[in-house]
Amino acid sequence: MTHLEPPPIASTLQVREVSSTADVPQEDWNALVGDDHPFLRHEFLDALESSGAVEASSGWVPRHLTLWQGARLVGMLPHYDKYHSRGEYVFDWAWADAWERAGGAYYPKGLSAIPFTPAPGPRMALADHVDPSSAASAFAAALKPQARSSWHLLFAEPDQVDAWQAAWPTLLTRHGVQFQWQDCGFGDFDGFLAAMTTKRRKAIRRERRLVAEQGLTLQRLVGTQIDAEALDHFYRCYCITYLERGQQPYLSHDFFRRLRETMPEALVLIQARIEDKPVAAAFCLQGARTLYGRYWGSEVVADCLHFEACYYQGIEHCLAHGLTRFDPGTQGEHKLSRGFAPVALRSLHHIADPQLRQAVARFCDDERRHVEAYRQHAAESLPFKVLS
Numbered sequence: 001m002t003h004l005e006p007p008p009i010a011s012t013l014q015v016r017e018v019s020s021t022a023d024v025p026q027e028d029w030n031a032l033v034g035d036d037h038p039f040l041r042h043e044f045l046d047a048l049e050s051s052g053a054v055e056a057s058s059g060w061v062p063r064h065l066t067l068w069q070g071a072r073l074v075g076m077l078p079h080y081d082k083y084h085s086r087g088e089y090v091f092d093w094a095w096a097d098a099w100e101r102a103g104g105a106y107y108p109k110g111l112s113a114i115p116f117t118p119a120p121g122p123r124m125a126l127a128d129h130v131d132p133s134s135a136a137s138a139f140a141a142a143l144k145p146q147a148r149s150s151w152h153l154l155f156a157e158p159d160q161v162d163a164w165q166a167a168w169p170t171l172l173t174r175h176g177v178q179f180q181w182q183d184c185g186f187g188d189f190d191g192f193l194a195a196m197t198t199k200r201r202k203a204i205r206r207e208r209r210l211v212a213e214q215g216l217t218l219q220r221l222v223g224t225q226i227d228a229e230a231l232d233h234f235y236r237c238y239c240i241t242y243l244e245r246g247q248q249p250y251l252s253h254d255f256f257r258r259l260r261e262t263m264p265e266a267l268v269l270i271q272a273r274i275e276d277k278p279v280a281a282a283f284c285l286q287g288a289r290t291l292y293g294r295y296w297g298s299e300v301v302a303d304c305l306h307f308e309a310c311y312y313q314g315i316e317h318c319l320a321h322g323l324t325r326f327d328p329g330t331q332g333e334h335k336l337s338r339g340f341a342p343v344a345l346r347s348l349h350h351i352a353d354p355q356l357r358q359a360v361a362r363f364c365d366d367e368r369r370h371v372e373a374y375r376q377h378a379a380e381s382l383p384f385k386v387l388s
Contacts, residue, residue, distance in 0.1 A: 013075075013134060014068045015142040021046040024066060028073045032125035036287030038266040039114040040125050044285075045078060047258035053251050054115050059083040061108070065139055067130070074127040075135050079143075080115070081108040087250055089118035089330050090154045090174065090347045095363075099149065099356050110143065110151035110350075116250050118330040119292050120178065120345055123156040132163035140168040143350075151350040161346045171348040172357070174364045175371045177378070179333075179340035181315055181326035189316050192339065200337060200383035207304040208312060214302050216279075218313055221269040230269055231260055234281040237297030251295075256283070270313045272298070272305055282309040284317075291318050293328035311338050333378070342378040344371075 018024060021042055029042040038044055048054040049062060060080050067075030084107065085092055096106035112123055126135050143151055153164060153171075165171060186192040193201045211218075221230055235253045242249040259267060268291065272280035280298035284291055296310050314326050328335060336342070349364075351357035 012069050013130075013138040015138050016066050016068060017079075017142075018062075018064050018066055020049055020062055021064065022049070024064075024073065024076070029076060029125070032073070032076060032127055034122065034125075034287075036289045037121045037125075038263065038285045038287055038292070039117050039119055039121060040078070040123075041263060041266075043262040044259065045114075047255050047262065048115055048251075051252050051255035051258060053255055054080070059086070060115060065142055067126070067135055067138060069130075072127075074130050075138075076125050077112055077123060077139050078114060080111045080113075081148075082111045083107050087116040088113060088152075088154060090152070090176065092150075092152070092349075095150075095351075095356070095360055098359065099353070102356075104149065104353065104356070106149050109149055110146070111154070112152070113154035117294070118155055118178075119294075119327055120155045120343070121157060122160055123153060124160055132160055133166055136160070136163040136167035140164070144168075149352055153348040155345065155347065158346070161348060164348055168348075168350065170357075171350055172361055172364050173368075174347045174349060175368045176345040176347065177342045177371055177375045178330055178345055179328070179335035179378075180343050181318070181328070181340045183318060183324045186319060188319050189312070192315060192319070195385060196339065196383050197385055204312070204338065207307055210304050211302065211308045214305075215274050216302060216305060216308075217273050218308060219271045219273060220313060220317055221271065223264045223267060226260060226264065226267055226269045228260075230271065230278070230281075231256055233271075233278045234269055234283055234295075234297070237281045237299060238283070238295050239297065240299065241295075241297040268317060270309050270317075272302075272309050274300070280305055280309060282313070284314060286321075286323065289323055290325040290327060291323050293326070307334075307338065311335065311340075315339070336378055336381060337383055339383065341382055342375045344375055 026042040033040045052058065054060040054062060060082060063079050063081055065077040065079050066073060085096060099106045124132065124135050126132065186195060193204060235256060239249050266285050268284040268286055270282040271278045279300045282293065283295040284293050286292065291314055293310055293314055296306065298305060311328060314328060318326050328340065351360050
C-alpha cells in the first residue's frame with residue numbers, strides 16, 4: 001500500500017469573517033496572542049468597539065478574519081473597512097486624493113492594523129503549529145476578492161511581512177522608521193547613562209534636575225494601583241493634548257475605563273505631581289518584554305517634563321521590571337539623542353487600479369531610498385560610546 005503524506009496545513013485552513021471581537025470567545029482569542037502584545041488582545045480590541053471608537057459611525061467597520069482548522073480556532077487577523085485614513089499613522093491621504101481626482105473611489109478601503117496604535121507587532125495571531133506563510137496565504141485568498149480600491153497591512157513584524165509578500169507578491173512595500181530603546185545590559189538608569197557620551201549624559205541629568213527644580217515629582221502606578229481618580233485625571237490630560245491642536249480625541253473615557261477593568265495588569269500610568277497634586281500623565285501598556293508608551297497630556301507647561309514622563313520614567317520602569325524594549329510611540333527625532341535607536345518598519349499595500357498602483361510604486365521606491373539614508377544617518381548619531 002502506498003503511504004500518503006498528510007495534506008499541507010494550508011489546505012486544511014478555513015477563513016471566516018466576524019463583525020465584532022465579541023463574536024469570538026475571549027479565552028479562545030487570547031490563547032493565540034503572545035504574552036508581549038497587549039494590542040492584539042481581545043480586551044483591547046473589544047474596548048475600541050464597545051466604546052464606539054471603532055464602529056460604522058466612526059468610519060471603522062470591523063470585518064475580522066478568523067482562521068479555523070476543523071472546529072478549532074487557530075488564527076485571527078484584525079481587519080476593517082475604512083471610510084477615511086485617520087488613526088493609522090502610515091499616511092495615504094495623497095494616494096486617496098490622486099485617485100479621487102481621477103474619478104475613482106478610494107474609500108472604503110481594507111485595513112489590517114490596530115486602530116489608533118502605531119506600535120509594531122504581529123498582526124496575525126496564530127496557534128504555535130500554524131506556519132505564518134500558510135496563514136497569510138489563507139487570509140490573502142479571502143481578502144483578494146473583496147479588496148476594493150486597496151488593502152493595507154500596517155506595523156506588522158518582519159517575519160509576517162515576509163509571509164504576506166510571499167503569499168501576495170503584488171503587494172507594494174512602504175518603508176518607515178521609528179525609535180525604540182533596547183536594554184543592552186545597562187542594569188539601572190545610571191548604567192544606561194554611563195554608556196552615553198559625556199555630553200549627552202550631562203544633558204539628560206540636567207533635564208531631570210530641571211524637572212525636580214520646578215517642584216515636580218514623578219510616580220509610576222501599575223495595574224490596580226490606577227484607581228478611578230487617577231484615570232479621570234489622566235483622561236483630562238489626554239484630552240488637552242488634542243484640544244490644543246483644535247481636535248477631538250479619538251478615544252473616550254469609556255475606552256480607558258474598560259481597559260482598567262479588563263486588563264489592568266497591562267497598564268502603567270506615570271503621574272507628574274506638584275505638591276502631591278497630579279498635573280500631567282503618561283499612559284503606557286506593557287507586555288512580558290516590552291513597554292509601549294501611548295498617550296500623554298499635561299495641565300501645566302514645564303520644561304523637560306515630557307522627556308521625563310514619556311521617556312526617562314519608561315526606561316527606569318523597564319530596567320526595574322526586566323523589560324528589554326521600550327517603544328515610546330511614533331515620530332520624534334528628539335528620541336534619538338535620548339537613547340532610542342532607529343528601527344526599520346515595513347507596511348504592505350494592495351492597490352487595485354494598475355495606473356494608481358504604478359504611481360504608488362514609484363512613490364514608495366523613492367521614499368525607500370530617503371528613509372534608508374535617514375535611518376543609517378540616525379543610527380550613526382546615537383549618543384552611546386559603545387553599544388553592544
